[in-house]
Amino acid sequence: MNIEKIITVKPRGFCAGVTRSIKVVEDCLKIFGSPIYVKHEIVHNKTVVSDLEKKGMITVEKVSEIPEETVAIFSAHGSPPEHFIKARKRNIQVIDATCPLVTKVHIEIIRYIKEGFKIIYIGHHGHVEGLGVLGEAEKMNVQIPVIDNIDEVENLKYSTDEKIAILTQTTLNINKTKKIIEAIKQKYKNVIEPPAEDICYATTNRQNAVKELVKHVDVVLVVGSKTSSNSNRLAELARDDGVNTYLIDEVGEIDENWFKNKKILGLTSGASAPEYRVQEIVKYFAEQGAEHEELVFDEENLNFTEPMELVRIKKELTK
Ligand code: SF4
Incomplete structure (x- = not known):
């Protein structure tokens, strides 16, 4: 080690x-x-x-x-x-x-449909959050296209002079989503962008923090489940910056081979991962002599x- x-x-x-x-x-x-x-x-x-x-x-x-x-x-x-x-x-x-921040997107989709907008939803295909939001449109007999990546923008069938409103899943990769929105705006001239907080504060703060973290470390562990969209996005962002990153639920999944020739480990966790799983990992490395430092980029006080x-x-x- x-x-x-x-x-x-x-x-x-x-x-x-x-x-x-x-x-x-x-x-x-x-x-x-x-x-x-x-x-x-x-x-x-x-x-x-x-x-x-x-x-x-x-x-x-x-x-x-x-x-x-x-x-x-x-x-x-x-x-x-x-x-x-x-x-x-x-x-x-x-x-x-x-979550009230998901409910907000449900309310937005209903409002935009009533106001005559054509809607584009950016989110992961089949993700349960999107199914809930799109269910509001289905109730109003409106079918909404879902875009998961930039290549799918060319498949959008709305005519280019339509009034378009973009909504997003709350837990997306912020950088990737910005690029998709730009591509949509290239195709359509009359576009309302998603309210900034559609990608929620927790997703935004954790992604900003991990982008800072990778500047200081050789390898990253993200505590979270494979089914967690926001945890996967944290790992994706760290990897995008060229740092080897592993998404794990708990300390027992650690593979010592991940740390060969690595000296500084960065550790974060997704919005659904309990802190005690993080502390078990800190303890595991501390017991082997690693020192521990905490970088605080923001405080959250929302309830x-x-x-x-x-x-x-x-x-x-x-x-
Ligand atoms: S990540 Fe948390 S705050 Fe953000 S929408 Fe999901 S449950 Fe709500």
Whole structure:
């Protein structure tokens, strides 16, 4: 092992949306007992899901898998309106843990459609967040093209004089998204760009921090799951800067061969990765003699209020 120094970077780890959705599950387990059904992984992180499943959370993919006349949570990534309709038909009381910053994009797509814009959605094909947002358009009988990379811009079929509005997934690579938007603007003259915060504050801050981190290190570890879009984007950005980077859920996945001839390791984590997994890695290297330094690029103080349904349930309980 050659690693002499480990540099952690802030901001990293849980964002306000993830913290809120985990608390929703924990509160529901306290109020209703186990099991509590959650539609889709509450957040895209293996450790978080496994820890909550041990406490009584059950993850399902379809509303039809949730027992009738029960309470269920919809995940932080958002859901299409059709899923709420299905839940109502099964007398399921839904507590919607959708991150408010995802809900904002749901509201934007409805507004732009009503205002007569043609919409282009930049996001990963088939990602659950996009499916939720596009579900709003489907409810209004509007089909929206999804663009995942710059080459797909030429496939857009809208006529070039249309009023175009661009919306994006919240967890995209900022640099790549800017290039896609530029390509769309080359093709269409009448374009409304996404509000800056469509790529959310947590994604932006963690990506800016990793771009700084790579200037100081020889190799990077990103703590996060392979299913996590924002964690993958952190690893992608570090690799784009030519630094060998590995995305891992936990210390047990470390391969010593990654660190041959490397002296300084950079460490960060995605918005859904728990801090204790980061600290286990710091400890692992510290025990082998590496010193630890923390680079702080920004402080985050954002908190979201809990979902209305949960507020109402808690009020009922205190009557
Ligand atoms: S990454 Fe951004 S959009 Fe996703 S849950 Fe966190 S704050 Fe919300």
